[in-house]
Amino acid sequence: MVSEIRRSILTALSSGGDQFLSGQELAEKAGCSRTAIWKHIEDLRQAGFVIESKRKKGYRLVSKGDSIKESDLLLGLKTETLGRTVHYFESVESTQKIAHQLAQEKAPEGTLVIAEEQVTGRGRMARQWHSPKGTGIWMSLLLRPLLPPQKAPQFTLIAAVAIVEAIKEVCELKVDIKWPNDLLIEGRKVTGILTELQADSEQIHSLIIGMGINVNQSREDFPSELSSIATSLAIEGNRQFSRSSLIQAIMKNLETYYAIYMEEGFVPIKAKWESYAVTIGRTITARTLNDEITGYASGITEEGVLLLVDQSGKTHKIYSADIE
Template sequence: MLKEAEGYISGQEICEKFNVSRTAVWKVIKQLETEGYLIEAVRNKGYRLKMAGDILSRAEIESSMNTEWAGKKVLYFDETGSTNTEAKQAAEAGAPHGTLAVADYQNMGKGRRGRMWTSPRGVGVWMSLMIRPEIHPSAASMLTLVAALAVSEGIGKTCGLETQIKWPNDIVADGKKICGILTEMSTELECINYVVTGMGINANMEELPEEIKDVATSILLQTGKRVKRSQLIGAVMESYEKYYNVFMESGNMSGLLDVYNSHLANMQRSVRVLQPGSEYVGTALGINDAGELLVKTEDGAVHQVISGEVSVRGIYGYV
């Protein structure tokens, strides 16, 4: 109500709108102020929202959603171990398709291959989307690629920053990692119970830990501007829903090949494919319908690289 108003709103108007007492209104105003909202109160005029800033709360996230199902149910945590864990627990408890777990701070953030993901308070988007797709478990890895498209587009729509996808699960800007994606799932025989896709976006970090600053960056460091995280979350969910619906029409990446390959940081670049016990060098040609990275070696052979089995690195660096 305060956001939509152009000027002051009297306490009486708020009381009548929500059928509450003036004391109740005063308590809510004080609560909003503790959450970071700047609210001006003037006798005989009422209340006016001066500035919202980058406030992360369930209400802010929900107000930024423009989707049918993705992120429609939001679980918000000031602090948690891992949003992936929260989303999986919610799934086991019967949460609906599209439930989104978001935290301001993770103290046990998860990365690929059991690595820790740095998730400081107040500066990042740490979220996990739980879905219940009717696809074969073998197709679930492609959902990481769908999420990567959504994050890249969501960042662009929110702050104008152009990013690329480092196959299969990283978003990069100027060759540095700005987002990591981790997909986990629960299966039963030939069907999927649920899939949880965790997305960690470095949003408003002014600096990064010494051990990762050469390979990682943030939206703030790239643009010089802070992004409103709730709006970024809403934009990513809107893009995810769009790309997921295209993916589900075929159950593969055939409908998304062009847009994915246009975002691919490795496209037509030399890459080193690292697999257990061996490695080889080739040129990345893009992905196929199954989401596998096609790599052409000097002998003319085209290898289909499967996500999760190998690591792909640039010849001279991370990308």
């Protein structure tokens, strides 16, 4: 966990923009000695921050690079709760697994688990999720909404809207939503969302939203079996993107839509989701565990269930399926 002193220094340097701040100014803001400031500046440089220093002028923040450690995420984060507690790892089996453990240990709402690499990352239906080191965003967010468990699937759709709009803000790319949990660019998958919960029959105790986002991979980073169906933001935007900036935008949007949902229900989120959905208004095939249904996707219910009208005019409610 980043120290309060270093957090204060980063906040001051970030607020200072291109201006140099003297060691004395930073010491006063951070509540420590000028000698300690020098040590913390060196630690921040080791963590990847580019901090310029000039004799008799002080320090200024030039760049924070592409690091996604706690200090990088907190610097400039515009949320009250989400992402304020961060557990960062170089390599893990799965961020979902760690988030579940933290939920059991009473971790606060908004806790974010993030890793540079997942060894056994997984998506929906226990499928493997390819998570190469240092290229993407592999994270799990812990929420504790006071809701019955049947409301949980709506949070996958809320997260999808938040991520689509964050990518548009940070990367200026158009992203489509494919029900229930995929985000696509030009038909290729760029993001997957996995929502899991701990609950009893009446109450959600914890809800964990796993998000896997292909950010800075090149085409060579994808195994051959994924090269035709997956892509990254860097491939589509023809440049590298700041992962920390994207995470901050996702947390900000998620907090906004989470608040709207808790105050106004799913209706305003539903309208936004449908505006981004590539699934709605098309003839599709839904493959469930037990059946295969082809029909017209007319929309989703307020519970996030897909409505599929077959050739006979019968409407089917699809709760979970692969969509083509």
